[in-house]
Amino acid sequence: MAKLMVVEDSAAMRSLIASIVGDIDGVEVVEVGNGFDALKRLPRDHADVIILDINMPGINGLELLSFVRKNPVFANTRVLMVTTEGSAEDRRRAMALGADAYLIKPFEPKELLTTVQQLLSQGGK
Amino acid sequence: MGKPTGATPEFVAEAQEIVDGLNRDLIAAETESRAGEVPPQRINSLFRNAHSLKGISGMFGLDAVSHLAHEMESVLDGMRLGKVLTDPTALDVLFSCVERFGVLIAAAEAGEGGQEADEAVEQVVDRLKQVAGRGSAQRPMGLRDMVELADDVLSVLTEYEEHRLRDNLTRGRNLYVLRTAFELSNFDVGLAEIDGAIQKIGEVITKLPSSKPGEPGTLAFDIIIGTDRSEAEVNAAIGDERVKVAAVARRNAPKTAVASASPAPATPSSSAHEEPLADDGVVHDVTKDAADEVAALKSVSRTVRVDIRRLDRLMNLVGELGLTKMAFERLSSDIRRQQGFTELAAELHKENRNFERRLAELQAGIMEVRMVPLTNLFERMVRIGRKMSRELGREVRIETTGENTELDKLIVEDLADPLMHLIRNSIDHGIEDPDVRSKAGKDREGVVRLSAAARGNHVVVEVSDDGRGVDIDKTLKVAVERGLVTQERAQELTRREIFNLLFLPGFSTRVEVSEYSGRGVGLDVVKTKISQLSGAIEVDSAEGRGTRVGVTLPITLAIIPALIVMVARRTYAIPLNNVQETLALEKGAVKTIERREVISVRGTTVPLTDLRNVFALGQLERPPVCYAVIAGVGQSRVALVVDELVGQQDIVIKALGRRLRGVPGIAGAAELGNQQTILVIDVVQIFNELSQNQGRTEEVV
Numbered sequence: 001m002a003k004l005m006v007v008e009d010s011a012a013m014r015s016l017i018a019s020i021v022g023d024i025d026g027v028e029v030v031e032v033g034n035g036f037d038a039l040k041r042l043p044r045d046h047a048d049v050i051i052l053d054i055n056m057p058g059i060n061g062l063e064l065l066s067f068v069r070k071n072p073v074f075a076n077t078r079v080l081m082v083t084t085e086g087s088a089e090d091r092r093r094a095m096a097l098g099a100d101a102y103l104i105k106p107f108e109p110k111e112l113l114t115t116v117q118q119l120l121s122q123g124g125k
Numbered sequence: 126m127g128k129p130t131g132a133t134p135e136f137v138a139e140a141q142e143i144v145d146g147l148n149r150d151l152i153a154a155e156t157e158s159r160a161g162e163v164p165p166q167r168i169n170s171l172f173r174n175a176h177s178l179k180g181i182s183g184m185f186g187l188d189a190v191s192h193l194a195h196e197m198e199s200v201l202d203g204m205r206l207g208k209v210l211t212d213p214t215a216l217d218v219l220f221s222c223v224e225r226f227g228v229l230i231a232a233a234e235a236g237e238g239g240q241e242a243d244e245a246v247e248q249v250v251d252r253l254k255q256v257a258g259r260g261s262a263q264r265p266m267g268l269r270d271m272v273e274l275a276d277d278v279l280s281v282l283t284e285y286e287e288h289r290l291r292d293n294l295t296r297g298r299n300l301y302v303l304r305t306a307f308e309l310s311n312f313d314v315g316l317a318e319i320d321g322a323i324q325k326i327g328e329v330i331t332k333l334p335s336s337k338p339g340e341p342g343t344l345a346f347d348i349i350i351g352t353d354r355s356e357a358e359v360n361a362a363i364g365d366e367r368v369k370v371a372a373v374a375r376r377n378a379p380k381t382a383v384a385s386a387s388p389a390p391a392t393p394s395s396s397a398h399e400e401p402l403a404d405d406g407v408v409h410d411v412t413k414d415a416a417d418e419v420a421a422l423k424s425v426s427r428t429v430r431v432d433i434r435r436l437d438r439l440m441n442l443v444g445e446l447g448l449t450k451m452a453f454e455r456l457s458s459d460i461r462r463q464q465g466f467t468e469l470a471a472e473l474h475k476e477n478r479n480f481e482r483r484l485a486e487l488q489a490g491i492m493e494v495r496m497v498p499l500t501n502l503f504e505r506m507v508r509i510g511r512k513m514s515r516e517l518g519r520e521v522r523i524e525t526t527g528e529n530t531e532l533d534k535l536i537v538e539d540l541a542d543p544l545m546h547l548i549r550n551s552i553d554h555g556i557e558d559p560d561v562r563s564k565a566g567k568d569r570e571g572v573v574r575l576s577a578a579a580r581g582n583h584v585v586v587e588v589s590d591d592g593r594g595v596d597i598d599k600t601l602k603v604a605v606e607r608g609l610v611t612q613e614r615a616q617e618l619t620r621r622e623i624f625n626l627l628f629l630p631g632f633s634t635r636v637e638v639s640e641y642s643g644r645g646v647g648l649d650v651v652k653t654k655i656s657q658l659s660g661a662i663e664v665d666s667a668e669g670r671g672t673r674v675g676v677t678l679p680i681t682l683a684i685i686p687a688l689i690v691m692v693a694r695r696t697y698a699i700p701l702n703n704v705q706e707t708l709a710l711e712k713g714a715v716k717t718i719e720r721r722e723v724i725s726v727r728g729t730t731v732p733l734t735d736l737r738n739v740f741a742l743g744q745l746e747r748p749p750v751c752y753a754v755i756a757g758v759g760q761s762r763v764a765l766v767v768d769e770l771v772g773q774q775d776i777v778i779k780a781l782g783r784r785l786r787g788v789p790g791i792a793g794a795a796e797l798g799n800q801q802t803i804l805v806i807d808v809v810q811i812f813n814e815l816s817q818n819q820g821r822t823e824e825v826v
């Protein structure tokens with residue numbers, strides 16, 4: 001069973017994303033509402049794919065991403081950044097830090113599905 | 126799964142929350158901008174909210190909201206990156222955005238469009254674009270040339286954090302890295318403490334988590350902060366030697382010494398803030414431009430927005446003036462007693478009366494400003510009610526009366542959730558299916574009525590329906606099943622007592638869960654909320670005919686008339702709106718029925734509660750002559766036994782200090798004229814305690 005973690009502070013957005021990717025066969029979706037909770041849960045719930053918002057209070061997406069990338073334990077974890085059209089610069093930085101893919105809001109559910117499926121098939125499991 | 130369209134309740138709830146947040150921040154920003162400068166955290170918080178709103182509205186297909194939020198976001202992004210001026214003109218446009226959002230979200234919620242951007246939206250968008258166009262262009266200097274920070278730190282900064290770092294540098298502030306480690310389980314608590322300490326002396330720029338190899342279960346952080354304090358001062362502010370503070374060195378910083386003990390001397394400038402150090406001439410003097418802009422702009426608006434907390438402060442001042450007035454009164458009557466009615470005494474008396482009248486006017490004036498009609502709230506409730514009935518397949522007409530009734534704005538804001546819950550209950554539990562209704566000889570269409578009326582110092586808001594009424598048998602059955610009353614006791618309950626069972630925590634007669642009901646946050650939560658507003662709530666219902674829930678609220682929370690009493694040599698205040706009458710308590714008047722003390726007040730039996738027991742002041746005996754204060758909340762009454770009645774007085778309730786917060790039966794503190802602080806009794810809470818204790822003893826029996 002593959003595990004997806006959705007890290008997003010907007011509850012409506014989070015449950016929307018979770019309900020879209022929850023349709024993929026054989027995945028379990030973990031939802032977290034901020035970077036702090038993600039940090040707490042990551043060591044326990046080893047996620048195969050993290051779907052990560054950039055703008056969050058507390059610990060933002062880039063900080064979380066750098067944590068994941070610096071930690072060899074998460075070498076096989078794929079990170080999908082969810083950004084907006086305006087944040088081109090931060091998106092560029094995320095890719096430089098080692099994000100695997102990004103989506104720009106608003107996206108079609110289909111885009112999200114195919115991207116996540118692709119990342120899952122690349123996963124080193 | 127297709128793309129969701131339109132405003133789901135979840136979307137609406139979150140969007141509304143975001144818009145409220147924007148509004149709060151804008152109000153604060155307005156004050157801050159008048160006082161000098163809007164702090165970066167404020168602008169960032171505004172940005173984040175606009176950003177979230179854009180994100181969700183785009184996903185949920187509300188193009189108009191998303192379009193406007195997008196433009197707003199880019200203006201705010203410019204502001205937080207120092208590219209766009211944050212001045213009154215800009216704040217004004219941002220306020221217009223918030224207003225538009227309110228309209229659009231309401232329309233979407235009611236299913237009345239709001240999808241397409243209309244003219245009004247485009248107008249605001251045009252103004253946003255103008256604001257964005259007035260930005261001051263800055264050529265940012267590469268951070269790597271300015272400061273000694275490792276590349277793997279710099280590369281993690283968002284564009285905004287990078288700007289904050291640069292801004293702190295140009296303002297001549299010192300940068301430090303705080304290094305610390307926490308247990309994985311509670312690092313957020315530790316971080317929040319550091320955040321709190323730093324906020325007082327500067328700003329947290331970024332927090333980088335890293336896990337120390339070999340130490341699973343712990344999480345290390347590098348926190349970069351900017352401040353004008355010295356290293357020693359930062360250490361002192363944090364007060365935790367496990368946090369290692371290290372200064373970040375600057376590169377070729379000409380004037381400021383590396384992590385110097387004092388901030389770089391600032392050139393005096395017209396604004397309250399230091400002029401940015403123009404290291405190499407790249408920094409544009411934004412504050413001066415802003416001042417010119419403001420001077421050229423004369424306000425045309427005739428209304429002002431005021432943070433309600435400012436009114437609270439004024440109101441408190443008025444309360445304190447009231448105390449001063451009483452001190453004068455005392456002095457004046459002392460003089461009269463000592464010197465008789467001299468001319469001076471008469472004069473003093475007259476001026477005092479004048480003062481009193483003006484003060485009353487002032488108080489009424491401030492009160493008036495705080496008051497808002499219930500119109501908006503009612504409109505919102507009607508919209509929500511319509512939507513619920515559509516979704517639950519009921520035919521319901523929602524009627525309102527008395528929406529012009531006014532209440533303190535703070536109370537109105539807190540009323541939305543409870544009212545929504547009551548309307549939801551009426552539609553969900555009360556109104557029957559159309560077919561059932563016509564069989565029962567009722568109109569197919571059910572009626573839910575929302576009404577408000579002023580009653581002296583109170584406002585009564587009612588939600589009633591012409592539905593099936595509360596099912597008494599079912600209610601009793603559930604209460605017994607859940608152990609809320611015993612089988613025997615259940616037989617004896619009056620109708621009113623039965624309805625009161627509905628307010629007990631966890632009570633819900635619904636078995637299956639519908640979207641709107643059965644989620645376990647029931648009437649008990651509604652009751653708690655209303656009690657917090659010093660209000661009372663009551664249910665009345667007739668089987669087959671309908672249900673009425675009445676909420677009685679004080680019109681304002683700030684100043685209240687109170688009865689001052691003594692119990693065991695201590696002084697307390699009892700809010701007068703809870704007091705029905707007072708009487709001397711003769712020994713023979715007290716009877717004991719079922720091991721409870723009661724007295725008879727004009728034919729009805731009222732239970733007695735000695736405040737001495739409530740507040741555990743048992744050391745001193747009840748004096749031979751004492752008094753009963755008959756307190757009422759809704760229909761329930763209790764006689765509070767006190768030793769002495771001191772008199773009546775307006776008091777300003779203040780929040781309690783940490784030590785007393787949470788003491789049951791105490792609503793707050795108030796100051797009497799002679800510098801004496803007294804406790805204000807929370808009658809509603811005493812009632813709650815009483816009925817709970819009653820429940821408990823009955824369970825034991």
Ligand SMILES: Nc1ncnc2c1ncn2[C@@H]1O[C@H](COP(=O)(O)OP(=O)(O)OP(=O)(O)O)[C@@H](O)[C@H]1O
Pocket residue numbers: 550551552554555556590592593594595596627632633634635641642643644645646647648649672
């Ligand atoms: N207007 C009404 N007409 C008839 N019965 C009602 C009405 N309002 C409340 N009740 C009864 O009171 C009970 C308690 O209501 P309450 O709001 O506490 O819980 P709930 O509606 O069952 O669940 P929840 O509110 O947690 O979703 C209801 O289950 C219902 O039996």
Ligand SMILES: [Mg+2]
Pocket residue numbers: 546549550641642643646647648
């Ligand atoms: Mg309910």
